[in-house]
Amino acid sequence: MAPVISPVISPNLTNISRQHSSASGKSLTELLIGATGSSSSVQLADGPVEPVKAEGLRHARIRLEARHYKKPDFVHQFLEVASLLQIPSWNDPRIRPENVTIQRVSGALTNAVYFVSCTSSSKIPTLLLRIYGPSSGALISRPRELHILHKLSSVYRLGPRVYGTFENGRIEEFFDxxxxxxxxxxxxxxxxxxxxxxxxxxxxxxxxxxxxxxxxxxxxxxxxxxxxxxxxxxxxxxxxxxxxxxxxxxxxxxxxxxxxxxxxxxxxxxxxxxxxxxxxxxxxxxxxxxxxxxxxxxxxxxxxxxxxxxxxxxxxxxxxxxxxxxxxxxxxxxxxxxxxxxxxxxxxxxxxxxxxxxxxxxxxxxxxxxxxxxxxxxxxxxxxxxxxxxxxxxxxxxxxxxxxxxxxxxxxxxxxxxxxxxxxxxxxxxxxxxxxxxxxxxxxxxxxxxx
CATH class of the missing domain: 3.90.1200.10 (Aminoglycoside phosphotransferase (APH), C-terminal lobe)
Incomplete structure (x- = not known):
C-alpha cells in the first residue's frame, strides 16, 4: 500500500515544556464512562469525529484538540485522560505538566500521532497518543480496527496494548x-x-x-x-x-x-x-x-x-x-x-x-x-x-x-x-x-x- 510513517518507533524526543493550567470543572463521573456508554459526537475543525470505543477498554469523556498540542492546556488535559484511564505510572498526581514532553511524529494535524514522555522519571514509560481526524470511513473502520487491536494485544499479546480511549482518539503502548x-x-x-x-x-x-x-x-x-x-x-x-x-x-x-x-x-x-x-x-x-x-x-x-x-x-x-x-x-x-x-x-x-x-x-x-x-x-x-x-x-x-x-x-x-x-x-x-x-x-x- 502507500507509505505510512510508523508511529511506534524510538524517537529523538525534543523537550517541549508545558506549563500548568487550570483544572477542568467536570466531575469524574461525567468524564469516565464505560466502553459501551453513549456519548454525543465531537467536532474538530474539519468535521465530526464519533467516539470510538471497545468492550473492556476504559473511556474518558475528554476531547484533545490536535491543533492545540503546543498549547499549555493540552498537556494538562492529556494527564487527566491518563489518570482516568488508569495508565500504569501515568495516573500519579505527582507528575507535573512541565515535566511532560510531547512530539508529533506523523499524520496530519487532525489525524495525528504523538509520543508523550515524562522527563522526571525514567520508570514512567513513553506512550503513543493517537488523535483521530474526520474520515468518510470509505476505506477503514476505526471501531473495527480498535476491536482487533484490543483483542490481539489482550488475548494473544500481539501488537501494541491499548490503554484506553477518549472522545477522539486512543492511547497505546510505545515500543522502543x-x-x-x-x-x-x-x-x-x-x-x-x-x-x-x-x-x-x-x-x-x-x-x-x-x-x-x-x-x-x-x-x-x-x-x-x-x-x-x-x-x-x-x-x-x-x-x-x-x-x-x-x-x-x-x-x-x-x-x-x-x-x-x-x-x-x-x-x-x-x-x-x-x-x-x-x-x-x-x-x-x-x-x-x-x-x-x-x-x-x-x-x-x-x-x-x-x-x-x-x-x-x-x-x-x-x-x-x-x-x-x-x-x-x-x-x-x-x-x-x-x-x-x-x-x-x-x-x-x-x-x-x-x-x-x-x-x-x-x-x-x-x-x-x-x-x-x-x-x-x-x-x-x-x-x-x-x-x-x-x-x-x-x-x-x-x-x-x-x-x-x-x-x-x-x-x-x-x-x-x-x-x-x-x-x-x-x-x-x-x-x-x-x-x-x-x-x-x-x-x-x-x-x-x-x-
Missing amino acids: STTLTAEDIRDSTISRWIGARMAQFHSVDIAEVSPPSDITGDGVIEASVKKCVSSWLTYAYETFALPAMPREVCQEIDLSRFEKEWKIYLQWVSKVEDMHSGSGVVFGHNDTQYGNLLRLTNSLETDEHRQIIVVDFEYAGPNPAAYDIANHFHEWSANYHGSTPHLLDPACYPTFTQRRNFYTAYIQHSNLLVKGAEDPVFDASDLDQLVAALDYQVRVWSPASHAMWAIWGIVQARDDVENSVAEPEFDYIGYAKGRMASFRQEILDLGVIQR
Missing part, C-alpha cells in the same frame, strides 16, 4: 524500536523472522479476534479482499466521475473492464484454491509493508522472531493465508522513500530461493499447515512438497493484492483530484495504474484470461 526498511525485509534472517511472526498471526482464532460482522449467521467467513474490492468500487466510480479526473486515466484503468476481469478471476480461484496448502481463511494483517514492521531495540525475547512487532491494523481481517503472504512479497518491490515511491519494481520481487527461506520459517511456526510441536523437523522431501504447494497458492492469490490496492489508490486520490493538486505528496493515480497493470498481467500469465 526501529522501523524496518526496504532493505531490511530482504535480509534472509529478518525475512525468516517475519515469516514466523506471520504464521503466529495466522494461527489465532478468527472468531476471537474479528468483529462479529466478519462472520455470517451460518458461520461463513468471507475473505476481506473480496469485501474490500466490492465495497471500494463504489467510491472508485465516484472518484472517476469527478469533473477534474482526466478521462485518459479512466479509460486506461477502465473499471467496467476490471469488474468483469475480477469476476472471472474469482471464479478461476474457486477451482484451484487449496484450503490445506495456503488458501484457508486466517486472520491476516494484509499490509505487512516494511513501514508496519518494527524491530525491538533491546529485545529480551528468547525466540528471536519475537523481536519483530507488527503495527497498524487498519486493513487486518480474514483472508487466505496465501493472500497475506503474496501481499507481503509485493511489498518487497516497493520503496516508499525512493524517487518513485508509487511504483513497484518487479526486479525486487523475491526469488524462489528467497521465498523458500520465508516459507520454511512460516511452515515451521504454522498451526495450520503443520500440526504438532512447535519447530517441527521435516525431511527434505516433505518440506519441498509443502513449500511448492504453498508457493503455488501464493501465486494464485497474488493478483488479488494488485486488484485491491489498485482500487484503494483510486479512492485515496479523491481529495487530490477534487482540490486540483498538481503535485500530490503521493501519486495515488500512478500507483493505481501500476497495480492495475500488474493485476492484468498476472491473470494473463496464470491463464485466467486469454490475450
Whole structure:
C-alpha cells in the first residue's frame, strides 16, 4: 500500500515544556464512562469525529484538540485522560505538566500521532497518543480496527496494548524500536523472522479476534479482499466521475473492464484454491509493508522472531493465508522513500530461493499447515512438497493484492483530484495504474484470461 510513517518507533524526543493550567470543572463521573456508554459526537475543525470505543477498554469523556498540542492546556488535559484511564505510572498526581514532553511524529494535524514522555522519571514509560481526524470511513473502520487491536494485544499479546480511549482518539503502548526498511525485509534472517511472526498471526482464532460482522449467521467467513474490492468500487466510480479526473486515466484503468476481469478471476480461484496448502481463511494483517514492521531495540525475547512487532491494523481481517503472504512479497518491490515511491519494481520481487527461506520459517511456526510441536523437523522431501504447494497458492492469490490496492489508490486520490493538486505528496493515480497493470498481467500469465 502507500507509505505510512510508523508511529511506534524510538524517537529523538525534543523537550517541549508545558506549563500548568487550570483544572477542568467536570466531575469524574461525567468524564469516565464505560466502553459501551453513549456519548454525543465531537467536532474538530474539519468535521465530526464519533467516539470510538471497545468492550473492556476504559473511556474518558475528554476531547484533545490536535491543533492545540503546543498549547499549555493540552498537556494538562492529556494527564487527566491518563489518570482516568488508569495508565500504569501515568495516573500519579505527582507528575507535573512541565515535566511532560510531547512530539508529533506523523499524520496530519487532525489525524495525528504523538509520543508523550515524562522527563522526571525514567520508570514512567513513553506512550503513543493517537488523535483521530474526520474520515468518510470509505476505506477503514476505526471501531473495527480498535476491536482487533484490543483483542490481539489482550488475548494473544500481539501488537501494541491499548490503554484506553477518549472522545477522539486512543492511547497505546510505545515500543522502543526501529522501523524496518526496504532493505531490511530482504535480509534472509529478518525475512525468516517475519515469516514466523506471520504464521503466529495466522494461527489465532478468527472468531476471537474479528468483529462479529466478519462472520455470517451460518458461520461463513468471507475473505476481506473480496469485501474490500466490492465495497471500494463504489467510491472508485465516484472518484472517476469527478469533473477534474482526466478521462485518459479512466479509460486506461477502465473499471467496467476490471469488474468483469475480477469476476472471472474469482471464479478461476474457486477451482484451484487449496484450503490445506495456503488458501484457508486466517486472520491476516494484509499490509505487512516494511513501514508496519518494527524491530525491538533491546529485545529480551528468547525466540528471536519475537523481536519483530507488527503495527497498524487498519486493513487486518480474514483472508487466505496465501493472500497475506503474496501481499507481503509485493511489498518487497516497493520503496516508499525512493524517487518513485508509487511504483513497484518487479526486479525486487523475491526469488524462489528467497521465498523458500520465508516459507520454511512460516511452515515451521504454522498451526495450520503443520500440526504438532512447535519447530517441527521435516525431511527434505516433505518440506519441498509443502513449500511448492504453498508457493503455488501464493501465486494464485497474488493478483488479488494488485486488484485491491489498485482500487484503494483510486479512492485515496479523491481529495487530490477534487482540490486540483498538481503535485500530490503521493501519486495515488500512478500507483493505481501500476497495480492495475500488474493485476492484468498476472491473470494473463496464470491463464485466467486469454490475450
